[in-house]
Amino acid sequence: MIAMGKSKKKISRRKFLKISSVSAIFLKITIPLKLDSFAQTQNQNNSYSDLFIQLFADNTILFNLPKHEMGQGVATGLSTIFADELGADYLKITVRQADYNPEFGNVIQGITGGSRSISQCWQPLRQAAAALRELLIQEAAKIWKVNIDECISNNSFVQHEKTKRQVSFGELIPYINNQKLPLKPTLKPKSAFQLIGKPIPNIRTKEIITGQLEYGMDLKIPDMLYAVIARSPVHLGKIESYDDQLAQNVTGVVHIVKIEQSIRLLKENLGMDYEYAVQEGVAVIASNVWAAMKAKKLLKINWSGEKYANIDNQLIQKQLSQDSLAIKTFQNINYGNDDLLKLSGKVITSDYEIGFQAHALMEPLNAIASVKNNYCEVWVATQFAQRFAKETASFLNIPIENVKIHVLPAGGGFGRRWEADYLLEAVILSKKLQKPVKVIWSREDDIQHDFYHSQEILRCKAFLNSNSLMGMDFTRKSFENEYQLNGKTWWNPYSYGLAYYHVNSYRYETPVQVGPWRSVSAHKRAFARECFIDEIAFAVQKDPLEFRLQLLKAPIIIPDIEKDNAPWLVNAEHNRNRIIRILNHVAEKSKLGKNKNQGIAVARYHGDCANVVEVEVIDGKLRIVKVTASVYCGIIINPSQVKAQIEGGIIWALQAVLYGGITINQGKVEQSNFQQYKMVRMNEIPEIEIHLIESDDEPLGAGELGVPAFTPALYNAIFAATGKRYKSIPLNFL
Numbered sequence: 130m131i132a133m134g135k136s137k138k139k140i141s142r143r144k145f146l147k148i149s150s151v152s153a154i155f156l157k158i159t160i161p162l163k164l165d166s167f168a169q170t171q172n173q174n175n176s177y178s179d180l181f182i183q184l185f186a187d188n189t190i191l192f193n194l195p196k197h198e199m200g201q202g203v204a205t206g207l208s209t210i211f212a213d214e215l216g217a218d219y220l221k222i223t224v225r226q227a228d229y230n231p232e233f234g235n236v237i238q239g240i241t242g243g244s245r246s247i248s249q250c251w252q253p254l255r256q257a258a259a260a261l262r263e264l265l266i267q268e269a270a271k272i273w274k275v276n277i278d279e280c281i282s283n284n285s286f287v288q289h290e291k292t293k294r295q296v297s298f299g300e301l302i303p304y305i306n307n308q309k310l311p312l313k314p315t316l317k318p319k320s321a322f323q324l325i326g327k328p329i330p331n332i333r334t335k336e337i338i339t340g341q342l343e344y345g346m347d348l349k350i351p352d353m354l355y356a357v358i359a360r361s362p363v364h365l366g367k368i369e370s371y372d373d374q375l376a377q378n379v380t381g382v383v384h385i386v387k388i389e390q391s392i393r394l395l396k397e398n399l400g401m402d403y404e405y406a407v408q409e410g411v412a413v414i415a416s417n418v419w420a421a422m423k424a425k426k427l428l429k430i431n432w433s434g435e436k437y438a439n440i441d442n443q444l445i446q447k448q449l450s451q452d453s454l455a456i457k458t459f460q461n462i463n464y465g466n467d468d469l470l471k472l473s474g475k476v477i478t479s480d481y482e483i484g485f486q487a488h489a490l491m492e493p494l495n496a497i498a499s500v501k502n503n504y505c506e507v508w509v510a511t512q513f514a515q516r517f518a519k520e521t522a523s524f525l526n527i528p529i530e531n532v533k534i535h536v537l538p539a540g541g542g543f544g545r546r547w548e549a550d551y552l553l554e555a556v557i558l559s560k561k562l563q564k565p566v567k568v569i570w571s572r573e574d575d576i577q578h579d580f581y582h583s584q585e586i587l588r589c590k591a592f593l594n595s596n597s598l599m600g601m602d603f604t605r606k607s608f609e610n611e612y613q614l615n616g617k618t619w620w621n622p623y624s625y626g627l628a629y630y631h632v633n634s635y636r637y638e639t640p641v642q643v644g645p646w647r648s649v650s651a652h653k654r655a656f657a658r659e660c661f662i663d664e665i666a667f668a669v670q671k672d673p674l675e676f677r678l679q680l681l682k683a684p685i686i687i688p689d690i691e692k693d694n695a696p697w698l699v700n701a702e703h704n705r706n707r708i709i710r711i712l713n714h715v716a717e718k719s720k721l722g723k724n725k726n727q728g729i730a731v732a733r734y735h736g737d738c739a740n741v742v743e744v745e746v747i748d749g750k751l752r753i754v755k756v757t758a759s760v761y762c763g764i765i766i767n768p769s770q771v772k773a774q775i776e777g778g779i780i781w782a783l784q785a786v787l788y789g790g791i792t793i794n795q796g797k798v799e800q801s802n803f804q805q806y807k808m809v810r811m812n813e814i815p816e817i818e819i820h821l822i823e824s825d826d827e828p829l830g831a832g833e834l835g836v837p838a839f840t841p842a843l844y845n846a847i848f849a850a851t852g853k854r855y856k857s858i859p860l861n862f863l
Contacts, residue, residue: 177302180232181211181257188285188299190217193227196250197241197512198333199542200491201832202770205332206247207254209766213324214258214317216282217298224332229514229534239515242547242645244735244830247766251828259314261305268304269296319764319825328769333538345495345510345537346569353497353565354383355418356558357425360410360578361432363796364641365390369433371411376427381420385428386412386561388554393520403610405642407550408578412558418569438796440640445793448637449586449606455635459611461619464688465600465629473592473599477668481589481657482857485791486582486646487806492540493575498555499565504531505556510539512546520549521556543781544645548580573801580644581791583609587657592629596669598680600629603657608639609650620733621658622708625701626683640793647781648836651734656858659730659841663848673845674716674729681705681712707737711759711822715739718820719757726754728845732837736762736829738775740842746850751862753783753815753843760819762834763826771831772819778835779817784809786840790859 177184183191192208204224212219230238236249262282269287270277273294280289288295319325336342361367373385390409411428415421448454497508498521505525511517514534522529539546555568570578590602601624605611611634624630666676682705691697712731719741721727726746731739738761743754758775765771788807792799800806840858847862848854855862 175302177306179257179261180230181254182261184298184302186299186302188218188297189221189223190285190298192222192224194224195227195233195238196246197510197514197536197539197542197546198224198226199241199510199512199539199546201246201774202331202333202767203241203246205329206766206770207250208332209324209329210247210251210254211258213322214255215262216284218285219324219329221285222332226536226538228536229518231515235515239513240547241512241542242544243649244832244834246830246832247828248735248763248830255316256314259316260310260312263311263314264305264308265298265301268301268308272296272304325764325766327767329767331770342538344492344540345497345508346492346540348497348508348537348567350497350499350508350565353567354414354416354562355421356412356414356555356566356568357418357421357571358388358410358412358554358568358574359425359428359430360408360574361390361435362577362798363432363435364437364639365406365408366432366435366438366796367409368411369431371431372429373411373413373427375429376413376424379415379420379424379427381415381417382413382424383416384412384414384562385424386414386558388412388557391524391553391557393524393549393553395516395520405548405550405580405644407553407557412554412568414558414562414566421569422571435796437640440796441794442792445584445640449584452606452635454637455606456638457610457634457636459634461605461611461632461634463631464690465627465631469600469629470592473594475593475668477591477593477661477665479589479657479661479664479856481587481660483582483585483587483653483656484789484858485584485641485643485793486785486789487576487579487791487800488541488543488545488582488646489803489806489808490539490541490543490545490575493572494545494551494570495568496552496555497565497567498552498559500525500556500559501563503527504533505559506533506535507552507555508535508537509552509555510537510542510546511549511552512542512544513549516547517549517552520553524553524556525560543647544582544649545580548642548644550580572803576800576802576806577798578642579791579798580642582646583607583639583643585609585653587653589657589661591661591665593665593669598623598627598665598669600627600631602629602631603633605632605634606637607634608637608641609643610636619654620704622705622731622733623658623662623677623680625685625705626680628686630688640796641791641798647778648734648833651732651833652782652837652840655730655732655837656840656844659732659838660844660854660856663728663841663845664854667848672722674712674721677712677729677731678709681709707761708733711737711739711761714820714822715741715757715759718759718818719743719755726846726850728842728847728849730838730841730845732834732841734830734834734837736760736831736834738834738838740779740838742839742842742846744843744846744850746847751847755816755818756839756842757818758820758835758838759822760831760834761822761824761829762831763824763829765821765823766828768821771821774831775819775835776817778833779839780809780814782836782839783814783843786843786858786860787813788859 196203198204266280286295388410391407395403413421413424499506518532521532558566585607588604592600619632666673741757
């Protein structure tokens with residue numbers, strides 16, 4: 130266990146943030162610049178401060194974490210990168226979650242999602258650390274009157290190897306505070322890394338298990354009131370009338386307030402406008418949360434005008450089957466002349482379906498807002514601090530500079546803390562009462578008012594000629610909006626050798642709110658694609674692995690739309706070679722073929738992950754025996770954390786397969802807590818074996834990479850064991 134160093138100099142959170150806002154290092158993606166204002170705000174003999182760190186005279190370091198820590202270990206990963214490049218003693222680093230600061234920029238802090246925290250911060254963090262390292266060495270060399278090349282940084286000291294002299298970083302603070310940082314520092318070669326690539330324990334573990342880490346649920350601020358909300362049980366439902374007399378009589382209740390429905394529109398820069406709502410409801414505000422929860426149960430509310438009150442799963446299924454009901458259609462990928470299909474002698478068609486999935490966070494949603502005059506201060510666990518600041522400013526019609534976002538660590542995110550509805554509820558109530566208000570969601574609130582992973586049907590077609598695959602056609606039918614990125618989200622490694630490849634999308638009006646979920650849409654696409662590839666292999670009587678390799682080794686056919694795009698061919702070859710490598714790797718590690726009850730699949734989420742799943746069926750009962758995963762994600766910062774992420778992704782996918790799935794009756798979500806929305810138990814987890822492929826490439830992220838390949842590998846294994854092919858999630862194994 131790593132003990133975390135503590136600074137002897139005590140500094141308040143507010144003062145630290147004030148200092149950081151006029152920091153010494155200002156990063157716009159990669160270039161660190163020195164600001165002169167810092168020297169006027171801090172006693173230069175006590176500490177050195179920039180956006181990323183505070184360095185204290187006692188040689189301890191406070192690392193200001195720009196990305197959101199929600200259990201994925203980014204606090205450890207990013208502080209490791211900075212410490213290694215700086216040459217710091219990792220045992221003397223303490224990590225603090227940074228509040229939202231636009232000086233970090235959108236790349237460094239704006240969004241924590243898409244498995245991009247490590248990859249986005251890799252170069253900027255190293256360049257900032259390298260600049261500080263070179264400045265420290267420069268000043269030490271001046272003191273000793275030696276050449277800079279004779280000095281190194283190590284263990285939070287600058288050392289002169291010839292004379293064995295050394296000086297601590299802390300002792301150099303007075304010498305560096307007024308100096309300019311090098312603009313083009315030299316980064317360390319991989320051979321010089323001392324921390325990167327090592328299985329360093331999570332820097333937050335001790336705080337978590339001892340209860341020292343303060344989550345949003347734990348936080349209190351002076352004069353704060355608590356609020357719980359009875360929300361419309363049906364999407365966009367309205368209140369006809371309500372009786373709060375009994376609720377008003379509960380000791381501790383201060384106010385009962387109606388929250389009006391608020392339709393919000395988020396404009397993205399990726400070809401998508403996303404509309405969402407703060408649902409109508411009745412908020413009970415009290416001096417303690419238990420009084421508020423008790424009073425909420427006594428509310429009598431008549432709901433009416435629910436647009437979706439008659440919706441159920443059968444109607445949803447029927448809706449998705451009718452192209453004419455789509456509110457938006459477009460083509461993601463379109464190459465290959467339809468005349469080619471006349472040459473096909475056989476067409477295989479399969480529909481794969483994925484149901485709505487909840488996030489089921491360990492820590493239910495919560496947020497504190499304090500609105501006073503023309504200023505708003507909030508405390509919230511958010512994956513998208515930049516969006517939360519913009520949404521709050523827009524809602525209150527105040528300058529964004531007047532919104533202060535204190536970002537808190539979270540007990541899980543998985544995409545749910547990307548949405549701003551729970552914060553805006555607190556903002557609404559604080560504005561009404563002119564007091565700090567903490568909104569707390571219950572487990573039931575979390576599950577019944579989620580931004581669900583969208584239900585979806587993927588129709589797959591394969592066109593064959595003499596047992597050769599000529600082309601593929603995918604049709605996506607979903608309630609979820611589609612990012613239009615020229616088909617890049619529809620990655621298909623087998624398409625490079627096809628003369629015909631089409632992808633079409635249909636979006637429908639949604640009966641519930643939908644949003645991102647761990648691995649976003651990658652797991653749905655992988656589920657359909659990898660199961661369908663197995664179907665085709667079976668139809669042409671070929672081994673699933675050999676059939677995949679055959680497709681991946683076929684001559685590349687350049688689509689007309691890419692004829693003038695020279696990098697396209699290079700990327701296609703590179704992509705295919707990566708997939709060939711990882712498929713062979715997982716086949717070797719799993720001894721694929723030794724047991725007939727095995728299934729294989731491969732998927733990409735920036736990095737690549739291939740799974741082989743082994744199952745057995747005894748007396749009609751399914752048991753998952755083993756999961757073998759091979760993983761490529763560039764240079765590995767911390768192998769133990771990468772393995773933990775892949776294992777977590779596999780378990781996340783297993784949960785969705787076995788117990789996930791939201792059902793709707795008369796517009797209402799039927800599940801409300803873990804007794805209906807079951808979680809996978811420890812005794813249900815199969816043996817999981819993770820193999821990491823070494824690489825010198827830049828890191829690609831692993832947070833969502835473990836999810837997509839598991840489900841198709843499992844379903845392919847079930848087919849191998851039973852001869853029956855399942856095509857929907859959750860799995861109804863009979």
